[in-house]
């Protein structure tokens with residue numbers, strides 16, 4: 001029997017990533033003589049980073065002391081200090097922070113200014129979270145990051161004493177993580193202000209993938225293992241059905257048996273996975 005292959009509607013680039021990639025390319029096209037670089041990798045995808053490099057757009061591992069031309073701030077955003085440093089080193093800043101990430105930063109500032117003890121639900125080392133925290137730190141000493149209860153427990157007494165707790169969320173977090181943290185905070189706070197700042201693109205992608213997982217024997221998640229939204233997607237689906245997370249179609253070889261015995265296969269992809277990788281995955285499975 002031929003296999004039934006379903007591609008998720010919300011697979012691949014989200015609007016924030018699409019905007020970042022298209023804008024950087026346009027910037028180079030309109031300024032061919034100027035140095036255009038990105039602080040960090042624009043997105044979690046080696047193919048796209050290589051394509052940008054070939055166009056003359058370098059990804060900077062760190063900010064040089066002296067720079068010239070345009071330095072792009074990627075969709076994860078940066079701290080106010082980094083913005084200042086970019087300008088000080090001689091670059092013109094081009095800010096491509098995703099508007100949804102900006103909203104989290106603004107909400108975090110607002111809650112910090114209003115005197116809430118701020119809990120940022122997210123991965124402490126993720127660049128987006130580092131920038132959100134740095135923005136809130138300017139207005140309060142009571143800002144912490146946690147993506148599980150164990151990370152909150154050392155602050156329990158402080159949180160209880162403070163009574164007013166504010167919560168914002170990394171845009172690509174799982175709703176289950178937010179729920180777990182709210183359940184922990186509710187009994188120890190007098191006033192709990194929750195801003196569910198998981199972005200719409202992430203919510204829709206996760207919701208659709210959950211539905212697909214319920215009706216398919218196997219779900220394939222394509223995208224970088226460094227990408228937060230892609231790894232969360234795979235984590236969510238693993239609890240529902242057999243799931244494999246691959247960076248590209250080349251990894252499918254390892255799963256030949258599994259793919260052969262699965263009749264209904266769904267494919268989804270993270271927000272930084274280019275269309276050609278998704279197409280190659282579909283082609284390879286169809287030919288198996």
Ligand code: SF4
Pocket residue numbers: 014015016017075098099100101171172199200201202229271
């Ligand atoms: S995942 Fe959401 S917040 Fe992140 S770039 Fe895409 S749209 Fe923006």
